[in-house]
Amino acid sequence: xxxxxxxxxxxxxxxxxxxxxxxxxxxxxxxxxxxxxxxxxxxxxxxxxxxxxxxxxxxxxxxxxxxxxxxxxxxxxxxxxxxxxxxxxxxxxxxxxxxxxxxxxxxxxxxxxxx
Amino acid sequence: xxxxxxxxxxxxxxxxxxxxxxxxxxxxxxxxxxxxxxxxxxxxxxxxxxxxxxxxxxxxxxxxxxxxxxxxxxxxxxxxxxxxxxxxxxxxxxxxxxxxxxxxxxxxxxxxxxx
Numbered sequence: 001x002x003x004x005x006x007x008x009x010x011x012x013x014x015x016x017x018x019x020x021x022x023x024x025x026x027x028x029x030x031x032x033x034x035x036x037x038x039x040x041x042x043x044x045x046x047x048x049x050x051x052x053x054x055x056x057x058x059x060x061x062x063x064x065x066x067x068x069x070x071x072x073x074x075x076x077x078x079x080x081x082x083x084x085x086x087x088x089x090x091x092x093x094x095x096x097x098x099x100x101x102x103x104x105x106x107x108x109x110x111x112x113x114x115x
Numbered sequence: 116x117x118x119x120x121x122x123x124x125x126x127x128x129x130x131x132x133x134x135x136x137x138x139x140x141x142x143x144x145x146x147x148x149x150x151x152x153x154x155x156x157x158x159x160x161x162x163x164x165x166x167x168x169x170x171x172x173x174x175x176x177x178x179x180x181x182x183x184x185x186x187x188x189x190x191x192x193x194x195x196x197x198x199x200x201x202x203x204x205x206x207x208x209x210x211x212x213x214x215x216x217x218x219x220x221x222x223x224x225x226x227x228x229x230x
Contacts, residue, residue, distance in 0.1 A: 031216055042121075042206055042220040056215065090160065094216055103150065104218055106160040 003027055004107040006091050012113045019078040021110050023091030025071075031094035032074040033058075033104065034066065036087040043090060049074055081114045088112075117142045119209050121221035128197055129229050136192040136224045138207030144168075148210040149183065149190040150218065155203045163205075166190065197228045 003026030013019050023032060031050055035043040035058075045058030047066040055066050063085060065077045078085055088111050092104040118141040128134045140149065151163040164174065166183050174181045178195045194201055204225045208218040 033217060035220075040124075040222055042119075042222040043208075043218075044220070045217050048215050048217055050215065058217065088158070103148075103162060103165055105162075109158050 006107040006110045010111050021076040023074045025093050029093040033092040034076045035090045083114050086114045117219045119221035121224050123224045125225040127227040133195050138190045140209045150208040152206045153203045199228050202228045
């Protein structure tokens with residue numbers, strides 16, 4: 001199993017509060033991703049990182065920011081949480097081989113509820 | 116833009132029935148990979164199969180089989196003699212031939228296998 005740890009696994013917060021989710025990997029993979037999972041939408045890409053301090057937006061990035069100061073850690077921040085950000089958040093990593101085959105390894109997910 | 120469509124939102128079968136989960140994709144890339152992931156009730160995402168765009172051979176793994184047809188842009192998944200343990204949400208996904216190497220997911224099909 002890929003070494004990916006997400007924290008916290010569950011969080012309940014109130015509208016307007018900041019929230020940070022952490023993804024930690026022990027695989028030394030270059031690529032890291034944050035997805036959100038919502039009923040009827042599958043998984044949608046929020047942000048991704050292709051190296052330390054190298055990040056970019058996905059399809060649903062509004063209201064989210066990310067940081068990657070070390071290879072092993074990728075942080076997702078909701079500056080001011082809203083109820084529409086209630087979701088399950090998955091971190092994923094990808095190998096950095098030249099001939100990338102696209103397979104992602106996922107963390108166990110973080111369930112966030114914004115009241 | 117890439118797109119993956121899983122038109123079946125939910126399927127319910129009785130144990131030992133065969134069931135096929137449909138997946139239709141859209142992409143302009145000539146090189147791409149298709150995936151199936153399983154999400155059991157416990158919530159983790161489990162990788163099932165990867166198929167590249169140059170290999171249209173069907174694949175069989177135990178009770179699971181996959182039918183890839185480029186002519187119809189489909190990558191369907193069949194479970195033979197379904198079991199209660201097959202109950203899960205199944206996601207079809209498509210890789211991108213871009214620098215970010217992310218996956219585009221379908222909305223998922225929930226399979227309920229009744230005893």
